[in-house]
Amino acid sequence: MGVEFLGFYNGMLHSNVVPSKSTYSLILRSCASLCATQLGESFHCQILKMGFEFDLILQTGLLDFYAKVGNLRSAKRVFAEMPERDVVANNAMISALSKNGCVEEAQNLFDNMTERNSASWNSMITSYCKLGDIDSARLMFYRNPVKDVISWNAMIDGYCKSNQLMAAHELFIQMGSAKNAVSWNTMISGCVQSEEFGKAIAMFQQMLAGNVKPTEVTMVSLLSACSHLGALDLGEWVHDYITRKNFKVDVVLGNALIDMYCKCGSIEAALDVFHGLSMKNIFCWNSIIVGLGMNGYGEEAINAFNMMEREGIKPDGVTFVGLLSGCSHSGLVSVGRKYFSQMLDIYGIDPGIEHYGCMIDLLGRAGFLKEALELIRTMRMKPNSVVWGSLLRACQIHKDTKLSEQVTQHLLELDPCDGGNYVFLSNLYAVAKSLG
Template identity: 45%
Template sequence: MGYARLFFDRIPDPNSVLWNAIFKGYAENEFYREVLVLFNQMKRKDVKPSAFTFPFVLKSCGKISALREGKEVHCFIIKSGFQGNPFVGTTLIDMYSGGGAIESAHQVFGEMPVKNVIVWTAVIAGYILVNDVEHARKLFDLTVERDVVLWNTMVSGYIESGDMVKARQLFDEMPNRDVMSWNTILVGYMNNEDLKAAEELFEVMPERNIFSWNGLIGGYARHSRFFEVLVGFKRMLTESDTVPNDATLVTVLSACSRLGALDLGKWLHVYAESNGFKGNVYVGNGLIDMYSKCGSIENAIDVFNSMELKDLITWNSMICGLAMHGRGIDALNAFDCMKSMGEKPDGITFVGVLSACTHMGLVENGFSYFQSMTNEYSIVPQIEHYGCMVDLLSRAGLLKQAVDFVRKMPIKADSVTWSALLGACRVHKNIELAELALEHLMELEPNNPANCVMLSNIYGDVGRWKDAARLKVVARGMGVRKIPGCSSIEVNDAVTEFYSLDERHPCRVEIYEALGGLTELMKSYGDEPDLKDLR
């Protein structure tokens, strides 16, 4: 845009077509304020705008919530005689609706002499945007001409309001449902936590595309049904000709990271490299996250170093991954490199940085980074950042300072923060602060017996056996059993969960039936993963 602007400024008398071209360039590159500045210059030069000028300007007003400037443009539209233009009117409706001024949007709608289906869709979508689904439905019932986009807009309105009954009723009334219509209702069921209805709908869909499969797989992922994510991905590869896109791979990689399915994650790495996703920043970010959470930090570093394009998520994934593996120095070096590359950190970045300081016991550095969040980057610390600071002080043995820090926090400490302090009290055998931490934990988690068990163990460590026995009786009296820890293992490309001394493995035949053929499927796409070749 810099070169385009230099060239534009050297044109003696640009006409409306050239002005529209520069408006379009700035708008598409998200320089919305520049569009408004240039539009004022255009007016001062008395260049007559066309019907294509105003949509760029109005959309820019909407993007930066410049409703006052938008009203000024509206006045100029009336003076220029474009008020009745459907193209301009539709954009005006969108601008007012996006700014919450639905009455003004409706007034524009009412004053338009010609109302086509696009105009009707815009005003109905506006009412849905301000959560007035009832008024949107009244307008929908008044429409004479309805296309599939209008039908889908109204169905989406009911879905966003959480009324799946009316959404399904309207969906069943649609005369010409396309695959987008089916996808809309499928994602609606998933978003409203009716997975059974979504699965039943998916099975009867007359046609499926990549968005259908992503809707199913992504819905499973959002509800932490990671086994079903892998099953759905296998079905997609075996039962259809649909080719996964980057969104599919990122979702499956996320499931692999949650399940610890490193072998499948490696195969996905090879698949991505072999099917045109090499250099894709989203897939690269997913691979870094997967390798980090599956314990293979060296492979995560290799993926990071091989990426030519890195965004904020790339840096955050790498910094947090290094901190997670106790490589604090490398995490802080990556943070310095990130800043030198001109990438601005966010709150997630500082969670990784503070975690790195915690693992290395760098108390002063941790406070320095914590202060720089607000002083240098205007980032408001959240409970995660305060929790990291409490953990940093606690691990360093500065328990009293940690308690003082908690008391001065502008946010009420959560159970994670107090649990970190309680755990540190056991390491440093501080009974007084451990009792204080338990008192707060009992308020936050009254039904969690693990907190009583922790303090009981602390009493046992210092020989106060009567107090230890008393707390164990209290824990049993809660009537709530502690949820046992669960591990998972990857066998024949199926991920199976198990507990200590668990003998249920033969009973989980359905998982093996669903995922057992994944090895052969992987081999049909190529050889076994060989990361040396990839490097």
């Protein structure tokens, strides 16, 4: 909604209507949600001028505002100046400290609280999970005498993010009938994060069987699973389900659909989704450019890039991976060279190892092996096995035995335990010997 409330506020003042505490409370919440730091600070001054500096609700609102805009110093100052603090104020301060990584301070405040509610415990569980300290989170969870569905979901999410999927699933089962859509989404997302894509799909089927209504978050996770499995039929079913259930296809869901169709090789369907989006962000543009590129539509990827620029969207490193990959798969060597050189010079993007990998692949496929080797030698970072592997494949294609030997030696230095490199080198020597 933006800052339209300012017009109403100014109207109140011009009509000689004195703003109440409730007015300022609503304004602070709006400033926090909009991250309108300067505006919120100016209303802080107004609150002081109105003589509301000791009102507990407004002080808590200020504390919450400063916490949400990332100004921990001001949040601490407001908290220190509060003449009295209730459980809501303490919870707001614990949340502010936790979000800024000050978990020890949050724990000290929590330990000294005379009254705690579920939000107090949930803030601590969440903060330890975000920190990756799953043992402390588990301790807080089991000590919590007022567990609610948020407590369970926070702990399940913590287990998923620490790659303890089995522990997450056990807790999920223990929830029984307390599960909600968030619980299911957390587990499905956790399966995808742990690359248990089949389990993610099975969880979704159980979710439907349990008459739990899926959300947009469910669909995004499920589409990601389809993308990794190359399960086009299931992906199409999900798309149909989205249409039948009237889900709003925003940039997040739209991007997931584009990515799924591209990874499953259905470019026309991906383009239909892309062009049907009323709003496109950098992720949508990148998905279609990368998708076109990896499916061999190099010229179409370049056209999409040109459209993106005309729309005023600034490219990033992922955009150029798509462009260079498209040039590689379509044999557009001169165009690939141009975009690679323009990355830093025009767009201010420092090429990463993935961009060098794309260029080595492009040059190698086209037979420019010496140029590819020289590019590797001028890299700003140490070449990895992917880079050397790309050049090795090119050597095999173009039957350059001498360079193949050099590249294989580099691969052996990177990974002496890879038996495949020794087998390849042995075969290389055998062929060379037979040729005399």
